[in-house]
Amino acid sequence: MNGLLTDDERLIVGAARRLGLILSSDWPDVAAHLLAQGADGKGVSELAGLPRAASPWLVDQLVPNVLAELGIQEMPVKEAGDLVARFVGQVARVRPEGDEFAAIRFLARLAPDLDYPGGFIGDAYYASEWLDCACHGNSPERDAAIALESALRTTDPLDIDAGLLQAVTTTWF
Known part of the structure; x- marks a missing residue:
């Protein structure tokens, strides 16, 4: 189920993942924010429950399930x-x-x-x-x-929850 996530939230999570902008250690926090916004699913819950220090190997195995549960499609690099x-x-x-x-x-x-x-x-x-x-x-x-x-x-702003925005961009700026 997709919960109450906006299309922009799904897109930015997918884009950030495609470009490698979300570190393995940040995915549990991203999943926790997604869960708090109403996203549900076994993968989202499991990933949200992991500590930041969880093995990247474990985290990276869960991410594709989370994306699938949320209906986030793989996109081309340019997009x-x-x-x-x-x-x-x-x-x-x-x-x-x-x-x-x-x-x-x-x-x-x-x-x-x-x-x-x-x-x-x-x-x-x-x-x-x-x-x-x-x-x-x-x-x-x-x-x-x-x-x-x-x-x-001056592009149109994206509709993204402030907490999710912070979780996704932890290492960007």
């Missing part, structure tokens, strides 16, 4: 990346005191481990080359980076 980019832009928008290119920098760090996918992650990787070079202060590349960060920060 997952674009969804995570939308979410990262949302977070950057509500944390304006940080780096003016926080979303680009975060997404660019993902590119090498994901074999430089297209979409927002690929765009961010390319744009990140121009952020810290004084010689490109007024260049078309810098202007494109500014436009990309702006686009990321």
Whole structure:
């Protein structure tokens, strides 16, 4: 049963899992938040009951069952990346005191481990080359980076519970 989870919550959990952004030690906390929101199933309950220090081998075996119980489908890397980019832009928008290119920098760090996918992650990787070079202060590349960060920060917000959001992004920022 899917409980009271929003489609956006299911999607972000699936996208974060696809991109390897949820550590094994974080999955019990993610499952606990899913359970608290009304998700149910044997896998969700079992994973939520594990301590953070549980063996990654044990945790990683339970995750596919949890995703299946919640109706979370495997998605292509580009689709997952674009969804995570939308979410990262949302977070950057509500944390304006940080780096003016926080979303680009975060997404660019993902590119090498994901074999430089297209979409927002690929765009961010390319744009990140121009952020810290004084010689490109007024260049078309810098202007494109500014436009990309702006686009990321103005996407439609995702409907995600604050507790689940914190559990999923523990190691992101």
